């Protein structure tokens with residue numbers, strides 16, 4: 001499975017594990033990289049330069065394959081610089097950037113040998129990332145888990161739109177959870193995929209509570225909702241009394257001050273680490289409708305590759321072999 005993405009990143013399969021706040025630590029990142037994809041750890045939730053350095057070194061004890069560090073710029077309140085210095089000092093092979101204007105990051109990386117992936121939710125953002133020097137863009141459709149674009153563009157439309165608009169390779173993201181999605185991404189003009197929610201329901205996502213994993217396994221595509229839309233920062237979460245409560249408050253006109261406790265990282269962790277449904281929420285995408293097991297990352301990859309091969313045979317049967 002060879003695309004520009006596998007070549008740029010030096011990986012076997014063009015499958016990237018998304019930055020996953022409070023979940024993407026060394027165990028998961030290394031498992032994804034060892035299976036042939038690109039694993040990531042998330043800088044924002046490691047918080048301090050010391051913790052980030054420790055986690056990068058831990059990844060290196062678990063894999064000798066390339067991996068990346070995710071920077072959600074806005075979440076650091078503009079204080080991501082120190083963490084970026086650690087990634088540079090530790091010679092991390094790649095970083096991904098989301099949640100803000102990536103320009104200062106590219107200025108800092110001008111003479112640094114590090115691959116860059118930028119998450120985008122629209123054509124203009126993708127073009128901007130290319131102009132700044134991104135190696136790869138990841139186009140995240142509105143089916144996805146976690147923070148989304150404000151325009152609600154689905155993956156099936158967004159992926160070809162972005163692929164047509166830039167000359168750097170594109171990864172499709174949002175709603176992908178199996179080999180059919182992988183194959184579909186290629187058909188849409190992407191050169192690989194990013195997945196977030198699917199990786200939570202794996203054995204190596206050791207920080208996710210069983211309650212959260214089970215909710216992903218049992219949920220269907222109708223069991224997610226969008227919170228924080230009224231704050232201009234929509235994000236997709238698993239539907240629950242707690243998240244319906246947030247939406248209700250938003251409908252009643254609550255502002256950031258009134259909502260901040262329920263949408264905080266702390267509330268997020270109450271659910272995803274402790275399994276307390278009454279005290280918090282978990283991000284998750286519509287793809288939960290396609291997830292019904294908790295495999296190892298290796299088993300997930302094996303299954304996806306096999307399903308993609310079967311799907312390709314089916315497509316060839318429909319479209320015919322190329323002349």
Ligand SMILES: Cc1cc2nc3c(=O)[nH]c(=O)nc-3n(C[C@H](O)[C@H](O)[C@H](O)COP(=O)(O)O)c2cc1C
Nearest residue numbers: 018019020021144145146174175195196197283285
């Ligand atoms: C629990 C969770 C936490 C996330 N945290 C981050 C994050 O910290 N940084 C980031 O770039 N993306 C984050 N995302 C988005 C994912 O990286 C990815 O773009 C998204 O999950 C893709 O959609 P999918 O869930 O349908 O695969 C998060 C997603 C989820 C589900």
